[in-house]
Amino acid sequence: MRPESEGDGIALSQLVEGNPVATIVIDARHRVTHWNRACAVLTGVPAADMIGRSEQWRAFYDSARPIMADLVVDGVLEAGIDLYYHGKFSRSLLIDDAYEAEDFFPAFGDGGRWLFFTAAALRNARGEVIGAIETLQDVTERRKAEAALREKEACLAQIVEGSSVPTMVIDAQHCVSHWNKACEALTGTSALDVIGTGDHWKSFYANKRPMMADLIVDAAGEREIDRLYHGRYRPSPLISGAYEAEDFYPNVGEGGRWLFFTAAPLRNANGEVIGAIETLQDVTERRRAEEALRESEERYRSLSQTDSLTALYNSRHLHECLPAEIDRAKRYQRPLSLLVLDCDNFKAVNDNYGHLGGDRVLQNLAHAIRQCLRRSDLAFRYGGEEFVVALPETDAPAALAIAERLRALFAAVRTPAPGGEAIRCTVSIGIAVCQAGDEEGGLIRRADEACYRAKQAGKNRVILADSVR
Numbered sequence: 001m002r003p004e005s006e007g008d009g010i011a012l013s014q015l016v017e018g019n020p021v022a023t024i025v026i027d028a029r030h031r032v033t034h035w036n037r038a039c040a041v042l043t044g045v046p047a048a049d050m051i052g053r054s055e056q057w058r059a060f061y062d063s064a065r066p067i068m069a070d071l072v073v074d075g076v077l078e079a080g081i082d083l084y085y086h087g088k089f090s091r092s093l094l095i096d097d098a099y100e101a102e103d104f105f106p107a108f109g110d111g112g113r114w115l116f117f118t119a120a121a122l123r124n125a126r127g128e129v130i131g132a133i134e135t136l137q138d139v140t141e142r143r144k145a146e147a148a149l150r151e152k153e154a155c156l157a158q159i160v161e162g163s164s165v166p167t168m169v170i171d172a173q174h175c176v177s178h179w180n181k182a183c184e185a186l187t188g189t190s191a192l193d194v195i196g197t198g199d200h201w202k203s204f205y206a207n208k209r210p211m212m213a214d215l216i217v218d219a220a221g222e223r224e225i226d227r228l229y230h231g232r233y234r235p236s237p238l239i240s241g242a243y244e245a246e247d248f249y250p251n252v253g254e255g256g257r258w259l260f261f262t263a264a265p266l267r268n269a270n271g272e273v274i275g276a277i278e279t280l281q282d283v284t285e286r287r288r289a290e291e292a293l294r295e296s297e298e299r300y301r302s303l304s305q306t307d308s309l310t311a312l313y314n315s316r317h318l319h320e321c322l323p324a325e326i327d328r329a330k331r332y333q334r335p336l337s338l339l340v341l342d343c344d345n346f347k348a349v350n351d352n353y354g355h356l357g358g359d360r361v362l363q364n365l366a367h368a369i370r371q372c373l374r375r376s377d378l379a380f381r382y383g384g385e386e387f388v389v390a391l392p393e394t395d396a397p398a399a400l401a402i403a404e405r406l407r408a409l410f411a412a413v414r415t416p417a418p419g420g421e422a423i424r425c426t427v428s429i430g431i432a433v434c435q436a437g438d439e440e441g442g443l444i445r446r447a448d449e450a451c452y453r454a455k456q457a458g459k460n461r462v463i464l465a466d467s468v469r
Contacts (some may be wrong), residue, residue, distance in 0.1 A: 015178065016133075018266040018277055020239045021165050025122070026069050027131040030054040034133075041238045042138060043108075060105055068099060068119035069134035094181050097121035097129075102139065114143040135165060145290065169266070170213050171275040174198045186282060187252060204249050212243055212263035213276035223332055239264045246283065258287040307381040309359055310366035318380040318388055322440045325378070325390055329434050336392055336434040337399035340447040341365070341406075343385035344426045344459040353417045358385075361415050361425050368410040372402055388444065396433050396464055403429045403462040411460060426460035433465070 016023050016034045022042040025034035031054050035047040043059040050056060057064055066074070068089075071081050081089055085101045092098035098120035106112040119134040166186040169178035175198055179191040187203040194200055201208055210218070212233075215225055225233055229245045236242035242264035250256035263278040305317040313321070322338075329336035343349075343365055350358040362385060369379045369389060378390040391399055407429055414422040430450025432443055450465040457463065 014266050014268075014274075015169060015277060018239075018264055019135075019167070019279070020236055020242050020244075020262045020264045020277070021279055022136040022138075022238075024056060024067075024069060024134045024136070025131060026054075026056065026073060026134075028073060028129060030056075030070055030073060032056055033131065038238045039136065042136060060108060067134065068101060068117055069132035072097065072099065072119045072121050072132040073129060075129065092118065092120070094185060095120045113138055114140045137165075142286065145286070166280045167277065168194075168200055168213070168280075169275060169277045170198075170200065170217060172217060172273065174214055174217060176200050177275065183280070186280060204252060206251050211278060212245060212261060213278040216241070216243070216263050216265050216276040217273060219273065226332075236262060236264065241265050246287075248287075253282075253284075257282050258284045310362055310381050312366050312369065312387070313378060313380040315380060315382050318378075318382065318390075319440065321378055322390060322443070325392055326434055326438060326440060326443065329392065330436070334393055335395040336390070337394045337396065338432050338434070338443050338447045339387075339389040339391065339399065339403055339406075340382070340430045340432075340444065340451040341369070341387040341389070341427050342451050342455065344428055344455070346385040346425070349423060349425060353419070353423055357415070357417045357423055360417075361423055364413050364415050365410055365425075365427060368406055368413060371409060372406045388447075396431070399431050399433065400462060400464060403431055407460065407462055428454035428459050429462045430454055431462065431464045 013034070016025060017036045019036060020038050022039035023034065023036045024032065024039055027033050031052055032050045033052075035045075035050040035056075037047075040046050045059045050059070056067055056069075060067060066084065068081075068085070071084070078091070081099060085103065088103050089099055089101035092100055095118075098118060100116070100118040102114065102116045104112055104114050108115070115136050116139045117134060117136040119132055121129045122131040122133060124130045166183035167178065167180045168176060168183050171177050175196055176194045177196075179189070179194050179200075181191075183189075184191055189203040194203070201211060201214075204211065210220075210228070212225075212229070215228070225243060229247065232247050233243055233245035236244050242262060244260070244262040246258065246260045248256055248258050252259065259280050260283045261278060261280040263276055265273045266275040266277055268274045305313055305320075307314045325336055328334070343361065346358065346361070349361055362381075365387065366379075366381070369387060373379055373389070374391075376392050377394075378392075380388045380390075382388045391402065394402070407427055411424075411426050414424060417423050428451055430447045430453070432438075432447035432450060434443055438446075446465040450463040454461045454463040
């Protein structure tokens with residue numbers, strides 16, 4: 001491998017240090033030359049305690065013994081590797097002179113951790129082994145999730161498909177500088193076809209759009225990341241400025257694949273972002289297995305969130321959703337409005353037409369609410385004849401327009417009574433717009449007070465909180 005200058009691309013040392021996957025590099029004398037930030041976070045051992053020494057075993061074992069990279073440097077055959085990793089290792093299908101394994105480390109972390117690790121030889125121009133690189137990933141949570149599946153599928157022995165992490169690197173101009181063999185295997189795209197271009201998106205999407213690495217190069221904020229990966233991303237717990245996410249890619253593989261991916265910035269000596277590194281893992285089989293486990297719970301979850309009479313969400317689900325909507329509105333400084341609706345003279349409806357007639361009126365009101373909802377809106381039966389509607393991204397004028405439309409729509413409804421006559425009913429609506437100091441209870445209370453004022457003012461009308469004193 002020829003050495004790279006900054007002008008030719010991103011240096012190997014920067015790739016290792018910026019990689020969100022824990023990475024160790026040793027030379028031919030087993031001395032540690034690289035111990036990146038992710039490795040320091042994973043093991044709790046700083047690089048200063050390891051660089052230049054041959055004591056890498058101390059981070060993983062109670063007594064001296066070789067780690068996988070040491071065995072690769074020594075050219076140990078599979079029979080020798082089997083002495084240390086019996087039944088837990090395999091030869092890499094992607095990289096020559098490389099092995100992968102998954103093992104439990106009881107003295108590692110709090111209560112022990114499962115690690116998936118790969119090790120590959122590093123050679124000079126003459127083909128001589130001059131060291132080895134080992135990558136490690138904490139897969140404890142995945143192993144815990146798989147435990148339930150293994151009870152039903154004892155034959156499932158290995159989830160990880162590749163022997164190393166698929167990785168791509170882009171520079172500050174969004175041109176691909178690295179596209180490794182694992183990435184070729186995952187996407188079916190040759191490195192020769194993508195390196196030096198900005199066409200990396202073509203391997204993942206049908207239409208041009210930024211990948212996570214592109215957003216990091218552009219210093220996009222969480223608002224933009226949330227727009228593209230809403231509910232599917234989080235900041236990396238290992239690397240500052242990095243993110244990780246999980247999403248479905250219909251254009252990858254046959255029938256689409258679920259990928260878990262991480263992206264982190266690469267910086268020069270001045271701290272300037274000169275590119276980004278993105279790693280990807282195929283987690284399709286795990287997602288399918290988890291979906292199978294969730295199916296049995298989905299019906300119960302739906303019933304626990306839904307009011308059986310109106311098919312709207314129930315008050316329990318309101319208390320689960322509204323705090324999150326309020327928090328999101330405050331965090332991104334976006335408007336949020338809340339409607340409280342109360343069916344006018346509902347006691348008289350029940351007295352005159354019985355509970356069956358009253359139930360039909362409430363069902364028609366719920367139908368009117370659904371007709372006025374947008375995709376992002378949430379409607380709840382709060383209790384009895386009272387309903388609540390949450391309107392994200394909606395200011396006071398827009399909320400008034402929606403409420404007036406709903407009021408007029410319901411006022412025109414004729415509900416057939418059990419005796420054949422038509423029931424006419426109206427609704428009073430109070431509106432409150434989320435303010436800086438609002439919490440769930442305060443926002444509902446202000447909308448409810450506005451609804452009460454609407455009833456006092458003659459019913460069948462809409463009142464905005466704080467508009468009348």
